[in-house]
Amino acid sequence: MPFHNIMDRSPEDILHEEQESEMPGTLGEGRRPGLGLPYVRGVEEHHVLSYSYWNANGKGICIAAVEGGAADWAAYIGADDGMRTEDCVEWTKRHGCKLSRKQANRWFPELPIEAYRE
Numbered sequence: 001m002p003f004h005n006i007m008d009r010s011p012e013d014i015l016h017e018e019q020e021s022e023m024p025g026t027l028g029e030g031r032r033p034g035l036g037l038p039y040v041r042g043v044e045e046h047h048v049l050s051y052s053y054w055n056a057n058g059k060g061i062c063i064a065a066v067e068g069g070a071a072d073w074a075a076y077i078g079a080d081d082g083m084r085t086e087d088c089v090e091w092t093k094r095h096g097c098k099l100s101r102k103q104a105n106r107w108f109p110e111l112p113i114e115a116y117r118e
Contacts, residue, residue: 034067035115043089049073050108051092053085060088064096065108072117075104 040048051064060082065075078096080088105113 034069034071035073035112037067037111039067043086046090046093048089048093049111051089052107053088055082058082060085062088062092062096063099063107064089064092065104065111066093068117070117072115073111074117075099075108 034047035049037049039046040051043051047067049065049067051062054061058081059079061077061079062085063075063077065073067073076092076096076098078088078092080091082088099107101113101116101118104111104116
């Protein structure tokens with residue numbers, strides 16, 4: 001195996017090596033900045049902290065709490081055609097109506113309300 005000087009590596013190579021050294025399946029989340037709270041399994045890529053989902057007469061309805069990029073979070077309500085829960089959660093995050101701080105605290109009392117982004 002040839003010796004590689006650290007100066008011979010590009011920043012992209014170094015980042016790639018660091019990501020490979022993380023636990024398998026974490027995709028760099030072990031060191032991500034934020035609230036330090038876990039994401040909901042199945043919708044991790046959308047940074048969903050918690051959600052509720054209902055299907056009423058073929059319409060999917062979702063209320064989701066989503067982590068932001070500055071150690072904060074926001075909550076949204078939305079609805080779609082009800083085909084898949086995960087799709088409704090994603091749609092709600094992208095296009096839903098934002099809840100007020102009071103509404104968000106009512107739906108997600110386990111999340112730190114002082115970090116809510118209005």
